[in-house]
Amino acid sequence: xxxxxxxxxxxxxxxxxxxxxxxxxxxxxxxxxxxxxxxxxxxxxxxxxxxxxxxxxxxxxxxxxxxxxxxxxxxxxxxxxxxxxxxxxxxxxxxxxxxxxxxxxxxxxxxxxxxxxxxxxxxxxxxxxxxxxxxxxxxxxxxxxxxxxxxxxxxxxxxx
Amino acid sequence: xxxxxxxxxxxxxxxxxxxxxxxxxxxxxxxxxxxxxxxxxxxxxxxxxxxxxxxxxxxxxxxxxxxxxxxxxxxxxxxxxxxxxxxxxxxxxxxxxxxxxxxxxxxxxxxxxxxxxxxxxxxxxxxxxxxxxxxxxxxxxxxxxxxxxxxxxxxxxxxxxxxxxxxxxxxxxxxxxxxxxxxxxxxxxxxxxxxxxxxxxxxxxxxxxxxxxxxxxxxxxxxxxxxxxxxxxxxxxxxxxxxxxxxxxxxxxxxxxxxxxxxxxxxxxxxxxxxxxxxxxxxxxxxxxxxxxxxxxxxxxxxxxxxxxxxxxxxxxxxxxxxxxxxxxxxxxxxxxxxxxxxxxxxxxxxxxxxxxxxxxxxxxxxxxxxxxxxxxxxxxxxxxxxxxxxxxxxxxxxxxxxxx
Numbered sequence: 001x002x003x004x005x006x007x008x009x010x011x012x013x014x015x016x017x018x019x020x021x022x023x024x025x026x027x028x029x030x031x032x033x034x035x036x037x038x039x040x041x042x043x044x045x046x047x048x049x050x051x052x053x054x055x056x057x058x059x060x061x062x063x064x065x066x067x068x069x070x071x072x073x074x075x076x077x078x079x080x081x082x083x084x085x086x087x088x089x090x091x092x093x094x095x096x097x098x099x100x101x102x103x104x105x106x107x108x109x110x111x112x113x114x115x116x117x118x119x120x121x122x123x124x125x126x127x128x129x130x131x132x133x134x135x136x137x138x139x140x141x142x143x144x145x146x147x148x149x150x151x152x153x154x155x156x157x158x159x160x
Numbered sequence: 161x162x163x164x165x166x167x168x169x170x171x172x173x174x175x176x177x178x179x180x181x182x183x184x185x186x187x188x189x190x191x192x193x194x195x196x197x198x199x200x201x202x203x204x205x206x207x208x209x210x211x212x213x214x215x216x217x218x219x220x221x222x223x224x225x226x227x228x229x230x231x232x233x234x235x236x237x238x239x240x241x242x243x244x245x246x247x248x249x250x251x252x253x254x255x256x257x258x259x260x261x262x263x264x265x266x267x268x269x270x271x272x273x274x275x276x277x278x279x280x281x282x283x284x285x286x287x288x289x290x291x292x293x294x295x296x297x298x299x300x301x302x303x304x305x306x307x308x309x310x311x312x313x314x315x316x317x318x319x320x321x322x323x324x325x326x327x328x329x330x331x332x333x334x335x336x337x338x339x340x341x342x343x344x345x346x347x348x349x350x351x352x353x354x355x356x357x358x359x360x361x362x363x364x365x366x367x368x369x370x371x372x373x374x375x376x377x378x379x380x381x382x383x384x385x386x387x388x389x390x391x392x393x394x395x396x397x398x399x400x401x402x403x404x405x406x407x408x409x410x411x412x413x414x415x416x417x418x419x420x421x422x423x424x425x426x427x428x429x430x431x432x433x434x435x436x437x438x439x440x441x442x443x444x445x446x447x448x449x450x451x452x453x454x455x456x457x458x459x460x461x462x463x464x465x466x467x468x469x470x471x472x473x474x475x476x477x478x479x480x481x482x483x484x485x486x487x488x489x490x491x492x493x494x495x496x497x498x499x500x501x502x503x504x505x506x507x508x509x510x511x512x513x514x515x516x517x518x519x520x521x522x523x524x525x526x527x528x529x530x531x532x533x534x535x536x537x538x539x540x541x542x543x544x545x546x547x548x549x550x551x552x553x554x555x556x557x558x559x560x561x562x563x564x565x
Contacts, residue, residue, distance in 0.1 A: 022496065024493075024494065024495045024496075025495055025497065026498070029496065053398050053399070054398055054401060055401055056498070056500065056509055057509050057511055057527040059511040059523070061522075061523045075509070075527075079412075079414065082419065084498075086496070088496075105399055105401065106399050106400050107399065107400045107401030107402075107532055107535065109535060110531065110532070114531075128181075131226075132226065133225060133226040133564060134229065135177035135178060136176070136178060137176055137177055138177075142234050143233060143234060154168050154173060155166055155167055155168035157166070
């Protein structure tokens with residue numbers, strides 16, 4: 001199945017979900033309306049023509065203060081059909097919120113926690129959204145482009 | 161230097177920075193929380209496991225990570241593409257060549273020079289990556305045997321790994337963190353005489369694998385200890401994104417070297433070992449270890465074929481320059497790219513976002529196979545005995561450098 005067929009398939013089931021396509025990215029990407037992401041994922045996971053059974057990677061991206069958006073990229077892979085797909089959602093930078101896909105792929109659990117930890121993206125419906133790599137009492141989310149680290153952590157100077 | 165004490169010690173600092181998930185007040189009458197690590201020899205680094213038990217039975221395991229977090233992704237946002245390679249080495253420090261190979265491949269794909277890389281360079285890349293894969297599996301099996309009580313295999317494995325490390329040191333000057341595979345080429349050609357010595361090494365290693373099999377894999381104590389323990393069903397493995405020997409141990413013939421057929425792997429002849437449940441159920445700890453050992457044999461096969469090519473059709477010549485295609489300035493066009501490759505421990509992926517204006521990646525995320533594989537531990541150790549936890553944990557084969565990045 002190629003990307004236009006996948007797009008058609010989604011359009012038929014959830015008409016407003018796909019808002020764009022990124023030809024340049026590899027694998028080719030569909031840009032999804034954030035509110036429909038979970039439904040789209042459910043469809044792609046369970047439809048027997050696509051069957052995206054593997055969620056390889058969740059990447060959170062901060063586009064910076066000027067563009068004022070954040071993005072989450074989902075890299076899906078279908079083992080039986082050997083098809084790659086990237087899904088991208090764009091979120092407002094002040095309050096980045098997106099539905100969690102943990103119910104569909106359990107691997108999303110830790111990967112979403114990582115995106116929350118490093119970028120502060122809130123995954124709604126995640127069963128256990130805690131920091132994973134940084135200490136629980138760390139301040140701020142380091143991969144934000146305007147991140148400024150705290151001066152001291154337990155009396156240790158953070159700047160080296 | 162001032163004499164001021166920097167760290168302000170308070171008795172509950174540890175628990176404040178990494179609080180337990182299970183609070184004492186919420187436990188039921190028979191339940192008990194046991195803390196394992198962060199400094200525990202069988203966690204292979206610094207990892208804390210919070211284990212909820214009821215008697216001898218495990219009810220839940222909560223890993224606490226991040227003790228070795230070195231901000232790879234943050235560093236990568238301020239370094240040019242070629243200068244990130246040393247940082248990539250330090251993620252999975254037991255298989256640095258493989259990580260470099262995946263990284264270089266990704267950047268080359270973004271630049272569009274992936275098909276132009278000379279064949280000799282590709283064969284050398286595969287050769288060193290497979291050598292490193294064997295070294296990594298040696299550590300995996302050796303330490304795993306030590307975790308569950310056998311001490312000899314560890315020494316034997318480290319002895320044989322030492323030969324590989326010496327070879328790789330000869331190639332690039334470093335034992336573990338190589339910075340050898342560059343974007344567009346290699347740091348240097350193989351040293352003169354390497355191919356012949358490598359042939360001797362392959363001849364030396366082959367009987368050692370037989371020894372390893374009879375010493376560990378078919379050892380009755382080892383089988384009793386690992387068969388039917390920590391069974392990971394295939395559907396659960398895929399749902400958790402588990403890859404590498406763990407997924408193959410669960411019975412799926414899935415190896416990215418074949419599936420994606422990147423680099424020169426399609427020209428090489430090798431098999432993909434999968435778990436068959438010979439000693440117990442498919443996907444138990446024994447299957448995973450057996451897959452690793454059989455993979456070492458396949459890697460030896462690949463190495464001999466690479467050596468044939470490197471001494472035959474793609475012989476060293478005076479004119480050959482492995483740095484000929486190394487770009488002076490790496491500035492990919494604006495794009496997002498996800499690249500993946502088969503590391504000894506699973507699928508290592510990199511997500512790049514290039515903005516087209518600078519030679520520094522806008523975002524570079526590493527999809528770590530150890531991180532994802534480790535997330536399945538709570539699922540497969542539920543209901544197991546406390547004494548089996550180390551057996552299950554060791555069979556996942558993680559490197560904390562890559563879990564925490």
